[in-house]
Amino acid sequence: MHYVCSSYNTFMNEQIVIIGGGVSALMLASLLPGKSVTVVEKNAAPGAKILVSGGGKCNITNALMDADFFVADKSFVEPSLKAFDEKDLLQWLKRRGLEPVIRKGSQYFCKESSRELLSLLQKESRKQHFLYNETVLSVSKRETHFYVKTDKRMLTADAVVVASGGLSFPRLGASGIGYEIAEKFGHSIVRTAPALVGFTVQKEQFFFKELSGASADVLIKVNGQRCRGSLLFAHKGISGPAVLDASLYWERGKIEIDFLPGFSWKNVCKSPKQLSSLLPLPKRVTKAFLLQLKLQDKTGSKITDNELLVLKGLNHYRFAPAGTFGYSRAEVTRGGVDTSEVDSRTMMSKKVEGLFFTGEVLDVTGRLGGYNFQWAFSSAVSCARFLGHL
Ligand SMILES: Cc1cc2nc3c(=O)[nH]c(=O)nc-3n(C[C@H](O)[C@H](O)[C@H](O)COP(=O)(O)OP(=O)(O)OC[C@H]3O[C@@H](n4cnc5c(N)ncnc54)[C@H](O)[C@@H]3O)c2cc1C
Known part of the structure; x- marks a missing residue:
């Protein structure tokens, strides 16, 4: 006997319900071919x-x-990453006809378009049941059965995966x-915040906004972490890969930016060149900093020891961002479901049998560079290996 809520026009009984049709859900659905799986996605299509991305x-x-x-x-992340690491993922994709290409040193991208990955995952999971334009509103459990309430119906399930x-x-x-x-099932949520996102600035750094469009290779130090890469001046503040990575570690307070990482000051005082040509930054960026530092754009040979000292401040420019560009621009959410309450090998809740969490909803956030997709895949594989044997 299944519980049916009379106010819902349809009733369906499925073994496994996956909430969300993103990358983690698609991978999980692909890996459970012999199971009866329903994926509920609020968008009109999966994998938005x-x-x-990228x-x-x-x-x-x-x-x-x-x-x-x-x-x-x-210790929570490692078992899944080891059970299905980047080589396993690349091989899994290759066997299905997708060979990502390496760019920017170590990052794997689709050759032509993200559509290649989405099409592959859709093909692999095509035997499962997808409900689109349907929003999950709540989940409850009575005895051994889960009841997933959507805006269109009530679904029952033996297992629910929150993806x-x-x-x-x-x-x-x-x-x-x-x-x-x-939370409804008694889990703790580690405070969430936008991450992999740009910083807004306070009025002392408003001059950054006038540099919109310029970029520089920088090293950012934040909360004991070092983020090297490009910084992009934007009309709302600063962005770019190094800043996005730094936002992952920033909560509040100051960050330090080295605008001239690796630059040798040795011959600066002998140079006949103007500072704005001498320093390896876009001219307009150097000029803006010189103005802020109350220095003139003179030849290197004419700067005094004291001026040189002030200039070297560009190696450790400290300031407190005002905030971030927010969730509307953040690539990921830091924080989430507390992983100490989830089994690291199966992704099952330690509090509620049959309830699972995979992907970004968990308190696991990767740096820029493909880490978040890898986590979505690896956690889905851990979950699938367990569910596949039920
Ligand atoms: C602009 C951008 C670029 C990115 N680029 C990269 C990249 O290049 N590499 C990388 O590793 N990561 C990247 N990320 C991060 C990456 O996309 C996520 O970490 C990853 O998609 C998380 O996968 P997931 O399956 O856990 O969740 P998601 O992919 O977010 O999927 C969750 C799904 O659940 C659905 N949903 C939510 N609420 C409900 C509800 N109530 N009912 C039904 N469905 C619901 C959503 O519509 C969504 O489809 C990027 C993110 C953004 C925003």
């Missing part, structure tokens, strides 16, 4: 984030894969339903 080419994973690249309890992602990019479907479900 896959399509926009500039439309989807940075799938990274050759340098390690738990150190995640803000998370490493609903984080709060980032609400326009692509993000919602807090995963956290609500977790």
Whole structure:
């Protein structure tokens, strides 16, 4: 006998219900061919984030894969990363006809477009049942059965997998339903915040906004972490890969930016060149900093020892960001379902039998470079290996 709520026009009985149709859900659905699986996705189609990721080419994973690249309890992340690492993922994709290409040193991207990955996952999971344009509202459990209430019906399930992602990019479907479900079942949520996102600035750094469009290779130090890469001046503040990575570690307070990492000051005082040509920064950036430092754009040979000292401040420019660009621009959500309450080998809740969490909804957040997709895949594989044997 199944419980049916009379106010719902349809009743369906499925063994496994997956909440969300993102990358983690698609992988999980692909790996459970013999099971009766229903995926509920509020958008009209799955994998919205896959399509926009990596500039439309989807940075799938990274050759340098390690738990150190995640803000998370490493002992929780490691079993899944070891059970299905970047090589396993690349091989799994290759066997299905997708061979990502390596770019920017160690990052794997789709050759032409993110669509290649989405199509593959859709093909692999095609035997499962997908409900689109349907929003999960709540989940409850009575005895051994789960009841998943959507805006269209009530679904019953033996197991429920919450793969609903984080709060980032609400326009692509993000919602807090995963956290609500977790809390309802007694789970703790580690405070969430936008991450892999740009910083807004306070008035002392408003001059950054006038540099909009310029970029520089920098080293950012934040909370004991070092983030090297490009910084992009934007009209709202600063962005770019180094800043996005830094945002993962920033909560509040000051960060330090080295605007001239590795630059040798040795011959500066002998140079006949103007400072704005001498320093390896875009001219307008150097000029703006000189103005802020109350220095003139003179030839290197004419600067005094004291002026040189002030100039060297560009190696450790400290300031407190005002905040971030927020969830609407953040690639991921830091924080989430507390992983100490989830089994690291199966992704099952330690509090509620049959309830699972995979992907970004968990308190696992990777740096820029394909780490978040790898986590979505690896956690789905751990979950699938367990569910597949039920
Ligand atoms: C612009 C952008 C670029 C990115 N680029 C990269 C990249 O190149 N490499 C990388 O590793 N990571 C990247 N990321 C991060 C990556 O997309 C996520 O970490 C990853 O998609 C998380 O997978 P997931 O399956 O856990 O959640 P998601 O992919 O977010 O999927 C969750 C799904 O749940 C659905 N959902 C939410 N609430 C409900 C509800 N109530 N009912 C039904 N469905 C619901 C959502 O519509 C969504 O489809 C990027 C993110 C963004 C926003």
